[in-house]
Amino acid sequence: MAYSDKVLDHYNNPRNVGSFDKTDPNVGTGMVGAPECGDVMKLQVKVNPATGIIEDAKFKTFGCGSAIASSSLATEWLRGKTVDEALAIKNTDIVNELSLPPVKIHCSVLAEDAIKAAIDDYKKKSENVEAQTKAHA
């Protein structure tokens, strides 16, 4: 299979590889996929609670080159966006940017799911924090 130059670039030089502390209230973690399907993506966002802006994003991915590239690209796009802007990222944007062939579209879907799962995790955490703060008040 021939890979696009952008997929090769992300594969050879993946951006923002790593992990944040899952227990940090400002960190949202999304883990999607399953080992037996050949893809697992872990995507994390670190949000500034005052501004709602994603200040940093990191990923780790088990999967093919297109899966690695999709999640690497996602972390690039997430940085600097607000939480709501992040939720607007669509898998088709990733397909177009990386020129993914039809057989690899599921990699972009997984990346979109990972973004949503990470934001969702962050929102739940911040709601809990709010609730606790109110309870203490």
Add this chain to the structure above:
Amino acid sequence: MKLPIYMDNHATTPVDPRVFKAMTPYFTDTFGNAASRNHSFGWVAEDAVEKARKQVGDLIGANNKEIVFTSGATESNNLALKGVAEMYAEKGNHIITAATEHKAILDTCKRLEKEGYKVTYLPVETNGLVDLDKLRAAMTDKTILVSIMYANNEIGVLQPVAEISKIAKERGALFHTDATQAVGKVPVDVIKDGIDLASISAHKMYGPKGVGALYVRRRNPRVQLTAQMDGGGHERGMRSGTLNVPGIVGLGEACAIAKAEMSEEIKRMAHLRDKLKDRLMSSLDEVYINGTMEHRLPNNLNISFAYVEGESLLMGINEIAVSSGSACTSATLEPSYVLKALGAGDDLAHSSIRFGLGRFNTEEEVDYVAAKVIDVVKKLRELSPLYEMHKEGIDLTKVQWTAH
């Protein structure tokens, strides 16, 4: 050392220059039709075919009259299974094969099932071998044929063919073996192994593509086949069609070379393969070999690098030609059915690489491949959330995954 390095010799092999040299005159100078009986062009071609028939027979301990030339192992497998099924239909309608066979066997069996035959697909043990007790239990009075491969094309394991043929014979069934990966690589002896029919391919043993043979036993018992192609009645009526003389000459020469050099080549292949295996296993953790090492082709290594996905690994070692049992290399998104049959688990099947060493691989190439694979696996594990979880002591089998 030249890049890319070819280490996928179970898929195909390059033609040995000596084989190529033997073939060339039969394209242009001595181009006759081996079936032309009334001029020298035909006689020269026929002589060349008969010499090749003897070379093939000699390699597997067969009489030259027991060799039927075909277009390759897929045709040989089709002819053996369909030809026996049709010929012995009055005697019975049951065939036994194994889950890890090549598609040329499995799909032929599926066709026969549609036509009303009963087929048993034996499971294999975790080492890749057929359990002889399960074979015994599957045999019935209606069983006409047992077809079990000699060596597996993915994991290289060698089935206990001599024992299998004994069990088949006790119940009056014939024994066919798809010996595509074995002939020319390890000693195959149709007498000692009790083989009634054997499929052979030239291009897996440094011969040309598009030619193969089917061994058909003529004595104890005399095996009969219903031809699957109608025509001029070539190959004693078993396979019509003008003989591919240059290809057959190439197959014969490849067999002669294999016979002369096999004992040395086995040692050299095993040395290179073991060196590759030892390097990988001493430098990386969580590495698993698929299939038994004890009964295995000397040139095969099939290995799973846990927590690394196969296609991404191939991408990182793109100047090395190997094959992955992983989903994404095909459009089907299914991991290798052979590895699944071993019970390896889909996650390990997705992480597997097949190395197929060959006559033209060098020590230097093995060193390069080992270093490169180690480097890329380490890099991909840095990227792998599964490896991170494993290192944190999380049991991945207990995680609730979001399947998609």
